[in-house]
Amino acid sequence: MLLGGTAEARELAGLLSADVGLRVVTSLAGRLSDARDAAAGNAEAVRRGGFGGADGMVDWLRASAPALVVDATHPFAAQISAHALAAAARLGIPLLRLQRPPWRAEAGDRWLRVPDVATAADLVADTGRRPLITIGRQQVAAFFAHSICSSLDLAVRCVEPPDATPPPRTTVLLARGPFTLAGELALLRQHRIDVLVTKDSGGDDTRAKLHAARELGLPVVVIDRPPPLAWPAVAGSVTEALRWVREHSAADR
Numbered sequence: 388m389l390l391g392g393t394a395e396a397r398e399l400a401g402l403l404s405a406d407v408g409l410r411v412v413t414s415l416a417g418r419l420s421d422a423r424d425a426a427a428g429n430a431e432a433v434r435r436g437g438f439g440g441a442d443g444m445v446d447w448l449r450a451s452a453p454a455l456v457v458d459a460t461h462p463f464a465a466q467i468s469a470h471a472l473a474a475a476a477r478l479g480i481p482l483l484r485l486q487r488p489p490w491r492a493e494a495g496d497r498w499l500r501v502p503d504v505a506t507a508a509d510l511v512a513d514t515g516r517r518p519l520i521t522i523g524r525q526q527v528a529a530f531f532a533h534s535i536c537s538s539l540d541l542a543v544r545c546v547e548p549p550d551a552t553p554p555p556r557t558t559v560l561l562a563r564g565p566f567t568l569a570g571e572l573a574l575l576r577q578h579r580i581d582v583l584v585t586k587d588s589g590g591d592d593t594r595a596k597l598h599a600a601r602e603l604g605l606p607v608v609v610i611d612r613p614p615p616l617a618w619p620a621v622a623g624s625v626t627e628a629l630r631w632v633r634e635h636s637a638a639d640r
């Protein structure tokens with residue numbers, strides 16, 4: 388069973404579905420943004436929607452009896468990961484965490500690392516007047532609710548419209564990666580962005596904005612990942628995860 392919602396999960400599912408004798412069930416949160424996963428056309432099965440907490444996941448795992456669980460959810464999807472860790476431990480099912488490495492600052496970067504979204508919202512007004520916020524549609528509400536942010540010209544980029552109502556001077560840009568350096572430079576210039584806000588998501592699909600900010604000398608508020616969990620096994624790439632699944636499924640057969 389593969390907990391998905393990321394590019395890595397899609398890639399791993401595609402590769403594993405070619406393995407004879409291996410059946411993959413991908414689990415998605417069931418939000419609109421999962422549509423691409425459904426369209427991926429992989430032969431593997433997809434289940435959708437929350438399990439109902441760690442207890443619900445235990446029930447599902449008992450009923451479906453997967454040999455292995457791979458948690459390939461996004462680095463900021465802390466709740467589902469905590470549930471996977473607890474549920475797999477309770478049933479003794481081998482569990483792998485597939486997580487892309489965090490981004491690393493390079494020479495010329497002006498990064499301000501913060502521990503969470505609330506701190507980023509506190510900091511952003513000290514850093515610029517025209518921020519571009521690229522943290523997804525759910526948590527951007529912290530910026531919308533912040534008193535100082537209502538005096539800023541916010542630009543918010545997300546795949547789907549934000550859940551919360553944006554303040555009047557907000558431009559919502561709907562777009563889905565991967566993004567190119569040329570495109571990111573054009574966007575930052577067009578909207579005269581003077582500070583970028585991002586989660587430390589890692590990966591290549593959305594990395595170009597960091598490069599563009601460096602080229603333009605812009606500060607970047609980087610929200611740190613949630614604290615790491617005590618995973619029994621971790622893979623930093625799809626290739627490593629593929630190896631782990633093949634080794635462990637061979638042992639199981």
Ligand code: NAP
Pocket residue numbers: 390391392393414415416417435436437438439440441443459460461463464465466467468470522523586
């Ligand atoms: P979250 O806060 O960790 O999860 C909230 C709840 O959503 C979970 O407790 C679970 O409900 C359900 N859920 C989440 N992922 C699920 C999955 N793969 N399969 C079944 N149920 C799932 O997660 P989130 O940050 O809202 O992210 C939701 C999904 O979007 C994840 O699959 C993640 O990989 C993807 N995603 C997240 C981000 C991000 O920045 N957070 C970015 C890109 C993609 P129950 O407790 O009822 O089981």
